[in-house]
Amino acid sequence: MHITRSLRLAGAALLGLAASGLSLASSATDPREFNTFYAPSYRLPPASAMSPAAARGKELVHATYRFLGAESGVRAANGRPYVGNRLACSNCHMEDGTRPNAGPLVVVARKYAPPGIYSAREGVNRDLTIRINGCFERSLAGEALPADSAWMQDLAAYMEFLAAGLQPGYAWQQVPGQEFPKASLLTRAADPVRGAAIYKDQCESCHQRDGSGVWRSDEQRYRYPALWGAGSHGLMAGMGRLATAVTLVWGNMPHDKVDALRPWTRMPVEDAWDVTAYMLSKTRPFDSRFTVTDWAGNDPGGVPNLLRRAPDASYDHTMPRVDARGHPSINPADPPRFSREQHTYGPFQPINDALTEARHWLGYP
Numbered sequence: 157m158h159i160t161r162s163l164r165l166a167g168a169a170l171l172g173l174a175a176s177g178l179s180l181a182s183s184a185t186d187p188r189e190f191n192t193f194y195a196p197s198y199r200l201p202p203a204s205a206m207s208p209a210a211a212r213g214k215e216l217v218h219a220t221y222r223f224l225g226a227e228s229g230v231r232a233a234n235g236r237p238y239v240g241n242r243l244a245c246s247n248c249h250m251e252d253g254t255r256p257n258a259g260p261l262v263v264v265a266r267k268y269a270p271p272g273i274y275s276a277r278e279g280v281n282r283d284l285t286i287r288i289n290g291c292f293e294r295s296l297a298g299e300a301l302p303a304d305s306a307w308m309q310d311l312a313a314y315m316e317f318l319a320a321g322l323q324p325g326y327a328w329q330q331v332p333g334q335e336f337p338k339a340s341l342l343t344r345a346a347d348p349v350r351g352a353a354i355y356k357d358q359c360e361s362c363h364q365r366d367g368s369g370v371w372r373s374d375e376q377r378y379r380y381p382a383l384w385g386a387g388s389h390g391l392m393a394g395m396g397r398l399a400t401a402v403t404l405v406w407g408n409m410p411h412d413k414v415d416a417l418r419p420w421t422r423m424p425v426e427d428a429w430d431v432t433a434y435m436l437s438k439t440r441p442f443d444s445r446f447t448v449t450d451w452a453g454n455d456p457g458g459v460p461n462l463l464r465r466a467p468d469a470s471y472d473h474t475m476p477r478v479d480a481r482g483h484p485s486i487n488p489a490d491p492p493r494f495s496r497e498q499h500t501y502g503p504f505q506p507i508n509d510a511l512t513e514a515r516h517w518l519g520y521p
């Protein structure tokens with residue numbers, strides 16, 4: 157908690173220095189308006205504006221397992237809990253989705269407003285409900301919430317509450333610090349052995365040597381989340397893939413040293429790739445339901461989604477393939493062009509290049 161506090165104060169101080177004289181300077185003194193990092197495009201709405209539904213949604217984001225995990229007794233229609241591991245949304249979308257560069261949820265209600273955003277992985281336009289359920293099924297290794305369930309309505313209400321902070325005259329795209337910071341690709345494979353040493357030095361004190369984290373049974377929430385094993389995020393999640401996971405780690409870890417508002421406090425990007433590779437070298441929940449359906453079908457323009465398959469998705473149907481005559485192919489029956497090892501640890505640029513080549517070879521624009 158004290159870490160959060162000092163971050164907020166640091167943010168306010170930073171703004172005071174950098175932006176004194178801006179018309180917003182007065183709002184920086186309002187203690188409710190932390191994360192002034194977002195100003196002038198976004199300000200957190202006052203807590204008094206939160207409806208009971210939004211307040212329940214915030215609790216759900218904060219301690220998802222407590223309400224929907226194995227011990228809650230709540231079950232999806234197929235008998236499984238909605239949260240299959242023990243994570244909470246807020247273990248990744250930090251400070252209940254208000255922290256910049258930590259997957260903030262502040263404007264997602266606008267970003268995923270109908271018609272939503274096309275996802276080549278899912279093969280559909282994702283609106284907010286579908287996007288949230290993607291994290292339930294994959295990040296939380298669980299089950300999709302019914303769209304009309306009270307839980308989904310409450311989550312949406314919380315995200316609507318947050319989005320009301322978008323300031324007049326600004327588009328959601330102008331809010332800084334969204335998603336996780338882009339980490340430039342390495343030209344070599346990430347090295348889990350080198351990463352193990354970094355883990356011992358920089359991560360083990362909180363996440364534990366065996367990666368199982370520190371669980372608080374009184375709160376039914378991780379104090380330090382599990383990074384692998386049954387309690388952790390699924391292989392089919394963005395976080396199960398190196399090029400996505402590295403952005404969370406590089407932008408935010410170690411939690412007590414990296415200040416999201418001060419990029420120069422981050423570790424060298426190479427170290428982040430290697431330590432994340434170590435994390436992903438361990439076992440985690442795997443959901444075979446998605447191996448065949450991911451990146452299946454064609455996009456609305458008729459282009460096969462397999463041509464956009466993430467190079468770091470190391471599970472089945474890696475792309476591209478090579479046909480019997482040595483030409484690029486996207487037929488899963490042909491042998492893969494790159495090893496599973498390379499799809500796990502990189503380097504990823506050659507895979508991206510080969511996908512582009514395959515696209516041209518197969519005659520797509």
Ligand code: HEC
Nearest residue numbers: 220243244245248264287288291292295335389394395400
């Ligand atoms: C293990 C970490 C993790 C957990 C837990 C998690 N997410 Fe996510 N979430 C991510 C990552 C990583 C992304 C970005 C996806 C990508 O880049 O592929 C994301 C993306 C999103 C987005 C879209 C954000 C944007 O700016 O486009 C929403 C909305 C979201 N998550 C909601 C949730 C909710 C609600 C929960 C809890 C039910 C949750 N997530 C749990 C890691 C997580």
Ligand code: HEC
Nearest residue numbers: 246247250251358359362379381382383405409410411412
């Ligand atoms: C001082 C304690 C601390 C240290 C050191 C630390 N973390 Fe974390 N980490 C946290 C906390 C706390 C969270 C969850 C944030 C929250 O719940 O608000 C977290 C979240 C994460 C997550 C997202 C949750 C998940 O399960 O996927 C990853 C990944 C992660 N840390 C990796 C690392 C790595 C890699 C290192 C070393 C480079 C590291 N952390 C060092 C405290 C720490």
